[in-house]
Amino acid sequence: MPKLFDLLSESNKKELLSEARKPLTSKSSKKGHSKNKTDHKNDTAVSLNVPDFIAFDLETTGLDFRNDRVIEIGAIRFIKGKPEDEFSTFINPGRPVPPVITDLTGISDKELISAPAFPEVAEKLLQFIGDLPLCGHQVEFDATFLSEELKRAGHPAFSGQLIDTALLSRILLQGSTRFSLKAVSEYLQINLDNAHRALFDAMASGEVAVRLIKRISGLPMHIRQTIAACAPGSLFKSLMIQSLNGNRAQVLLQLNKTENPGTRLQEPESYLPIDKNSVGELFSDNGKLKLAVEGFTPRQSQTDMALQVVDTLNTSSILIAEAGTGTGKSLAYLLPSSQWAITNNCRVLVCTRTKNLQDQLLVKDLPLVKKILGEKLRYTVLKGRNNYICINRWEKLLRGEIGNISPRERFAILPLIPWVEKTRTGDIEEQNQFNPKWFSRIWNLVSAESYECQGRRCSCFQNCFFQKARQQALSSNIVIINHALFFSEICSESSFLGKIGTIIFDEAHHLESCGHRYLRVELDTARINLFLDQINNLVLKTGELKAEENIYGHGKELRNILRHMRKSSQKFLEELGSWAEKKAGSSEYQISYHENELDSLIEPAALGTDI
Structure with missing residues (x-):
């Protein structure tokens, strides 16, 4: 797949590069939440022009883009926010349609037996799309299926821009609890009579996109600035930058101080x-x-x-x-x-x-x-630390000070930006825009776990959701x-x-x-990787410790050791499992352990004890 930056038009590339090279306009932006100040040249809302696009939807025999096939294509050309032309056809997948798909879509083998195969319509479809971006609900799914079908037909993979109405709805419809195309259409009072049919879904997603793009300018300026700064290179990022009306894309948090919970x-x-x-x-x-x-x-x-x-x-x-x-x-x-x-x-x-x-x-x-x-x-509810977002770690993630997150993960966290400012609890379970189980690595970076908690020394202590929940618990009957x-x-x-x-x-x-x-106590690959990620965040900070010569000089060596540990962790777990199975004599075991019994699995220390 191409890089997201490569999918942009040349004009958008130049705009993003120019934006990235601008100097910071205010020192206060480093800790935007501390003084609740922003640096806005012009707070006037910009009425965004809706870009021309192709509303696009596919129905398929399943979810596996490598093995499943397209059975229906629906595409509608939107010009200046209005539908102008459409492309729709059944596709013969060359295999039976699973009953579950027929039940969902109403499409059976009978409708497809005389339909063209995908290679027969590929050229016509590409001409219809032209150089316009594809718009859809979870459009990455449709674009991936389209690319695979194009490659099988001897064409290059689709490399155009995308507009995802699922992402737009999660950011802009914070009051909604469900974000399926049907739920979003109902929320916006958009007609969707025949869901899970390609042309109907395409029309609904196109109308949703038009409505939601116009709402972008209604977000507070500092939220638009933060989203624009954090979004990966994409048409969405370009739209966010356009909405700033000349203001700089930068991370700015404005948080309300927590209320006095009462007497303990x-x-x-x-x-x-x-x-x-x-x-x-x-x-x-x-x-x-x-x-x-x-x-x-x-x-x-x-x-x-x-x-x-x-x-x-x-x-x-x-x-x-x-x-x-x-x-x-x-x-x-x-x-x-x-x-x-x-x-x-x-x-x-x-x-x-x-x-x-x-x-x-x-x-x-x-x-x-x-x-x-x-x-x-x-009365109140109190949950474990891992249920609450840590404002300090959240801001560091947005600024790129911790973690190394992918474009997909960057898109996933964008709906949390407006949510963090509105929530009174910081409890991740109260929202439905971000799934901490699907993105557990990201959530582990920003949840209020204790290993990095600075307590009262933290600059965000007065806004700490977990501390607020604790204090409320101490004062509740x-x-x-x-x-x-x-x-x-x-x-x-x-x-x-x-x-x-x-x-x-x-x-x-x-x-x-x-x-x-x-x-x-549990130990598995995920826990080892989480531990190594935490160590890696500390290693990255060694570049700031020039005065500590015994630490600063070991930064490269420490990174090499971490890479070695990642490679060795799986082997360690395999050897540990073999040791346990051999000791117990079966794959189901509960065994006793004696001190020093696992010394053979432990490598010598890689660095001296003076660090």
Whole structure:
């Protein structure tokens, strides 16, 4: 595949090179978030002209561009934002259409048997496209399939520019929760009657592109500057630069300071009991629960469980309860435990296994409990460090100070730029524009993991999402956590929660398996590579340590050692697996390990101990 820069027109190449050579206009841009200042020549919004393009979509026999084939082509030429001409045809793939594809598209072998093969329409299609960019939803997929079909037909691969409406929607439609073409079309009130048919999808993606390109200038100037600075060379980057109206593309963050979370709650030396009868009345036929919930019917099993929870709290004892479906166990423990936490001005932890239950408690159940018990109740959710974005590391990534990220990864992080400024939690799970599992390497570079955390010394400490979540947890009556965080805390040398006090385990039947998972140590290629990436970031900083001669002079040697470690890591894991299997005598094993037993797998230190 060609480099993205090579796909640009000569005029766009010159524009990007000229932009890159401009000097910085303000020293404050180095830490744009610290003073919340920007350097704008002209904040006037520029009305972008929508470039001419070919709205393009393919239907295929599957997702593998090497082995699957195109079965339908839809292309529409948009000139000055309006559809002017179209190209549409079935393609005989020379193989049966899988039933799952027929179910999805409605295209069967019957429609394709008399259709032309791709080589028969290739020349006509290329003439229709001309030198215009292709526009589509996840257009890289269509462009890759097109390139493979062209090469099989004896033509060069497609090398034109691309406009991806999926990327545009993730950046510009931050209020949406889904970003499929159908969902985006519905959000923008664009008609898409026959989804998964090439011409209809092409028309919808073309109309989406026209709408969204016009919205680019509506983004705040500093966000456009940051996106323009971070985007890889592409038509999208060119559009972002055009929207700047002469301002420089540079990383500028403007973050709101976190709010005061409130007074930290302390566990009292002794607890005040709560009245069992008053809790029971909440669940009665005339109780507050029935007044608050339309259609509520008292259930004796729910009331019995709530009263047992009261007894357990009042006597500081242990309760194990198994509640069947329909019992209403969440409210059975939330109402008495919330009342108890308010009465004693203390904290109760509710520990769950699944995100779905966390969301139910936070969005549905606890607001209801607060409505019944009053505004004094404070509650929050606390997750592990890896769920929160670190502002310091995020800014370093945008400035290119950490990581070496590919164009694909650069496009992936762009929707996070406006999200980071709007989010009040920094919890990556609250957004749907960036998938941390698909881009785990990038997320590991910017999440709030502890190994690089500077604590109060960090310049971003006042804006730290993780610290804010911690402080809110310390000042809340009900704190929702998951089993993984619980085990992480009990393994920590100094838990920030201090004395935990009362804790409720929901989904407790998963505790054993979850504990086994989080109390063990795992080693695999991904973890080794992550560790080496962290070391590499430190090695890159040796260039700044000219005063430290014993370190500065070893930069090249350290990089060579890192390359050797990357090559050797897989071999090490293979030898470790062979050693374990030989010791256990099977591929399923749990074995004992004695000190110095793995010395044969360890290489001598590459550098002296004076570094």
